[in-house]
Amino acid sequence: MKIAFVGKGGSGKTTLSSLFIRHLATTGSPVVAVDADINQHLGPALGLDEADAAALPAMGDRLPLIKDYLRGSNPRIASTETMIKTTPPGEGSRLLRVVENNPVYDACARAVELDGGAVRLMVTGPFTEADLGVACYHSKTGAVELCLNHLVDGQSEYIVVDMTAGSDSFASGMFTRFDITFLVAEPTRKGVSVYRQYKEYARDFGVTLKVVGNKVQGQDDIDFLRAEVGDDLLVTVGHSDWVRSMEKGRPPRFEYLEDTNRRALQVLQAAADATYELRDWERYTRQMVHFHLKNAQSWGNERTGVDLAAQIDPAFVLREAETATA
Secondary structure, three states: OOEEEEEOOOOOOHHHHHHHHHHHHHOOEEEEEEEEEOOOOHHOOOOOHHHHHHHOEEHHHHHHHHHHHHHHOOOOOOOOHHHHOOOOOOOOOOEOOOOOOOHHHHHHEEEEEEEEEEEEEEEEOOOHHHHHHOOOOOHHHHHHHHHHHOOOOOOOOOEEEOOOOOOOOHHHHHHHHHOOOEEEEEEHHHHHHHHHHHHHHHHOOOOOOEEEOOOOHHHHHHHHHHHHHHHHEEEEEEHHHHHHHHHOOOOOOHHHHHHHHHHHHHHHHHHHHHHHHHHHHHHHHHHHHHHHHHHHHHHHHHOOOHHHHHHHHOOOOOOOOOOOOO
């Protein structure tokens, strides 16, 4: 199941995504966690110290390797130089799975030990001083989008992505790559403003969007969120001494997370699992094609010097039963 956490800066989306990842690890489910935010905080939220978090291999720096592996023997893609972030898979492409070993995971993923088990963590990498004036952050998240486009994940397998803050993810088609999107919102006007943007943009793409109310202090906060987002409000989360200790670098064992917050995480998992029966791989593939053509026309064809529409394999539909090439 592909799950995104979004929200305005400071909403607590990284904290909640890290709690959800920890919760999934306790179930024994395979989990790939991805930090796709411009501010790379997911590693420390999962317990890594600052030095270890800074040493994680950046996906953006390994984009040529990722492209070369995913391209496989697809005859429609002439070279890695002509692959862009939206290039869809086709016959001969290599596909990724949550539970496997492959060169992409070898290069970009690191195991993080948690109380309940271990997860694979991947990071886009931070926006560096060298990028200023010559690159946009979406060039780094392009590695994540390519991997999601080539990912075949099954029931009870999870990839959890901590997305860029605000509505930045709409700069590409990545917002359509998920089974469910959890929007973390504080009970304030600013807190729900990103929800309105997401709801409007996502309406035409069948995006399943649920709101997680964070920093909720009482019934008045719940009533405010319900009035602003209606039935999209899934669950609310309040103060957590466990989180406060975690943010100080001294997290107790995860089993000591407050019962109310543990139940909230169970609600998130149940909502994510329920979307499995709603999967539509044909629509998913059509959306890949839609955003690929859009990017090709706006900048990709000019940058690569080729007609990127030719990369589309009209007979190919990404499905759970697909097998990767050798």
